[in-house]
Amino acid sequence: DIQMTQSPSTLSASVGDRVTITCRASQSISSWLAWYQQKPGKAPKLLIYKASSLESGVPSRFSGSGSGTEFTLTISSLQPDDFATYYCQQYNSYWWTFGQGTKVEIK
Amino acid sequence: EVQLVQSGAEVKKPGESLKISCKGSGYSFTSYWIGWVRQMPGKGLEWMGIIYPGDSDTRYSPSFQGQVTISADKSISTAYLQWSSLKASDTAMYYCARRSSSWAGVFDYWGQGTLVTVSS
Numbered sequence: 001d002i003q004m005t006q007s008p009s010t011l012s013a014s015v016g017d018r019v020t021i022t023c024r025a026s027q028s029i030s031s032w033l034a035w036y037q038q039k040p041g042k043a044p045k046l047l048i049y050k051a052s053s054l055e056s057g058v059p060s061r062f063s064g065s066g067s068g069t070e071f072t073l074t075i076s077s078l079q080p081d082d083f084a085t086y087y088c089q090q091y092n093s094y095w096w097t098f099g100q101g102t103k104v105e106i107k
Numbered sequence: 108e109v110q111l112v113q114s115g116a117e118v119k120k121p122g123e124s125l126k127i128s129c130k131g132s133g134y135s136f137t138s139y140w141i142g143w144v145r146q147m148p149g150k151g152l153e154w155m156g157i158i159y160p161g162d163s164d165t166r167y168s169p170s171f172q173g174q175v176t177i178s179a180d181k182s183i184s185t186a187y188l189q190w191s192s193l194k195a196s197d198t199a200m201y202y203c204a205r206r207s208s209s210w211a212g213v214f215d216y217w218g219q220g221t222l223v224t225v226s227s
Contacts, residue, residue, distance in 0.1 A: 034213050036152075043202050043217035044144075044152065049210055087152055091212020095168045098152040 002026050002090050006099035012107040019075040021102045023088035028068045032092040035064055035073045038101075039084045047086075048073065078104070109133040111141075111203055111218035118224045119193050126189035127221045129203030136184035137161035140206035142214055143177060143188050147199045157206065158186055193225045 003026035013019050023033065031051040036044035046055045048064035051071055061076040075082055083106055088099040114128040129141060142157040156167040160179040167177070179186045186203055201221050204214035 032212065038152075043204075043220055044214075045217070046213065046215050049207070049213045055215065089152075089212070091210070094166070095170075096154050096212045098154075101151050 001095060001097055002029060002093065004088055004090055004097050004099040006086075006088060006102045008102060009100065010103045010105060012105045013078050014107045015078055015080060017078045017107075019078050019082075019104060021073045021086055021088075021104075023066075023071045023073070023099050025069045025071075025090055025092075029090045029092035031067045032090060033064075033066070033071050034089045034091065035062075036087045036089065036098075037082075037084045038087065044087065075104075109205065109216045111205060111216055113201075113203060113218040113221045116222040116224070118226070120227055121193060121195055121225055123193050123225075124189070124191050125193055125223065126187050127201060127223065129186045129188075129218050131184045131186070131205065134205075137181050139208060141179065141186040142204050142206060143175075143186075144202045144204060145171075145199045146202065146220075155188070155201075160184075160186060193223075195225050195227075197223060198225045199223060 005024045007022050033051045035048040038044045047058050052064045063074045085101045085103045087101050110132045112130045137160045140157045140159050143155040145153045155171040156177045158165045158177045158179050160181045176189045203218040205216040207213040207215045
């Protein structure tokens, strides 16, 4: 299986901050990477697919970049609704795997 | 509006059987793969398997092969996840999700989750 490693595991930030989360794959996955947001007690929500394509309806403050083994999710100006846990997920090959998650907390 | 509505929370004893459901609406249920994801308490997300309701083609993650059964009844637009003999370690939230029509491995709509608690 391809291992996905996110950093940091926890991130403390304030409203208005620029936030960057990194996701590394154990082998090249081209651009076959998605990002999901999960709030406590809720299902994951798709934010980004194919590394940098924004899902319909997702605010433009979210962006993704990268290819190969290193990827980033950036929130340009953190909003109160963005405090959540974020997961990357590779879909280059079966079986798809998620990173361990990055929790974005209020500073 | 696309919706996936899952069955309610379950409390079971070790060794009991269980089948939880995921009903799709607002789209052609037979044309999209449905996947199941496990989230153990306080932990991350794990893919369990997927099914194509149109022909019941099913794929299992090696970690879950033989541990669960995924099925679908296209006549009622419902997918299922079942266990024949639950263990305490099956305690988790289980989500179903619809796979994107364009991108294999991308899941664009999710059910609200079904909490399964297995305790003696």
